[in-house]
Amino acid sequence: MSETSTRMAAVIRDLQKHYVLKSETVRALRGVSFDVPEGDYVAIMGPSGSGKSTLLNLLGCLDQPTHGSFLLGGDDVAQMTDDELSTIRASRIGFVFQSYNLIAQLSVVENIEVPLYYMGNLNAQSRKRSIELAKMVGLGERLDHRPTQLSGGQQQRVAIARSLVNDPYFILADEATGNLDSVTTEEILALFQRLNDEGKTIIMVTHEDEVAEHAKRVIRLRDGEIQFDKPVEGRKVFTVEQIQEIAHNADVATRSAD
């Protein structure tokens, strides 16, 4: 492939994933290749069962490919041990899940800190950083709250703050807005756009065209293969004023809920 001047967050070559079951072998990914440059904003789409989650699990180093390579900052993930994968997840990958996946017994700040805890980097400075991230997602007033005391949108914002705490190669979001209403979805998408504008790489799986329209690029899967991979035409972009207004509204909602 040709080297470009932009640095690559991820380089994927002929990635395959087969699940060997008793009766059959499910070929969930049948050879997928693409690059993700730093600062990209990718939406992965496709019908149910097309392999989106499988791909995302591989990108998130939660699983290893049956075949092919996945280069992350120059290292091939396919060759790594379980402990090495864990270290990579703790230090260089940010996850945002459909169902928020916060830890119930921890407060907002403590949830944000979890990846640092597993990196062994917990200190006064990291605490400061976690608090700043909480403020950035508009939850500066709720540092000590438990997940159950927060709305879905607020929980997802905590999850986004958590995904940023280790300064990851990229943020992986699997149906991150799937459980949210349209207003809250906008809120999250505005946050994603802001992060992307600041240079963060985002890869998200979504079913919804309205969500995918906010990305810079769409990769569409079908039966474990890439059907197409192209830039989003007529990308929807929030203006700076819109972003501010959405953040402000969310902030007001957060405060009045106290």
Add this chain to the structure above:
Amino acid sequence: MLYFRTVKLGTKSLLLHPMRSLLTVLGIFIGVASVIWLLAIGEGISKEAQRQIEDLGAENIIIRSIQPPDESGGNFRQITAFGVTRNECKLINDTISTVKRVLPIRELSQKFAYTGNPNVKPVDGRLVGCTSDYAEVTRLEIERGHFLTTREVELNRPVCVIAARLADKLFPSEDPLNKQIYLPEKKELFKIVGVLKHRNATAAIGGSLAAQDFSLDIYIPVTTMRARMTDQETKRSGGSFSSKLFELSQITVQVKSADDVPRTAELVEATLRQNDPNRQDISVVVPYELLEQAKTTRLMFMMFMGLIAAISLIVGGIGIMNIMLATVTERTREIGIRRALGGKQRDIVLQFLVETITLSIVGGITGILMGLLCPVVIDVSRWGLEYFAPQLYAGLPEVARVMRPTIVPISIPVAFGISVVVGVFFGLYPAVRAAQLDPIEALRHE
């Protein structure tokens, strides 16, 4: 810092289900407390048994006279003498070189009265004929006055020394010293020259030596007893008379050194049985040997108690394992999240181990505290029983009433250590199971 965080997190997770955690802790708590209690009670009982045997004197050999079973059945049976005799007593003293001294003792149950106070009823007690050495050898302590003197014994003086409880009963408001005690059955008077201190009863040993309750005794010179009461003892019970003829009830042989006891005991037996090896009217009790036996019994007893306690700890451990397995299933999702966010397998193992160890340490510490309360609780419950159910209390075996639970110091670190080991052992499997979950599947878990 990180370990502190882990422990803090573990505590938070446990407090999420306080009731469940409490019940889990309870298993270990009971296990640890019962280790300490059982060992303390075991130690208390065996200490008490040892004390009672030691009260008999480790350097003593005791020969008791035993009345043969009544074979004739009729009223006009011939009365034959039984038991150890004064001659034998003298023989042992004179011929066995390791013997320091020999005490002749003759006991009769009697009624005692004090005629100086019409409100006092006669008391049933025990009349003991003995010599001046008796107090020292039997470890009787004088409260007031003096014990029988050699002179009083030699001169057949009608004097006596009375035990504390008897003194309380007969002389509730008077000074017993120099008062006369009246024996209505014998129509004899004895002057009180000494009063003893209170003391606990000695052990009953096998069938040969009944437990001795010294609290209602009166001690008189054995010589006086012989001169005034002869060797024949006649009692009227109901309408008939029963008679028995014996010189002495017991002789206590004091050996010069405890090491000589086994050899001397053999010589004593040989002396007593030289004419009739199958003699049935005596029995020889050797407290020294009993003490040795008691020590091995104690060891077995402690092992047995320890075993029971260990079983209860294991049951507690299984309780922990059960709860932790349920917890792991319940928290599969959390495990998935932690793995996704970079937790290594050993981080997950550690997290769950910290939780079980926290549970078992809390159970261990509270169990130790409860264990240390054992003597107090036993005292309070004895007091309560004596106060609210005196009948029941009186029915308790002597040892249960006087035994003092003794905390075995080693049982505390051992119980604590075992509780932690139980925590690790029974927590390890659930923790490893948790760590081996596939992160993706764990994340999908509802």
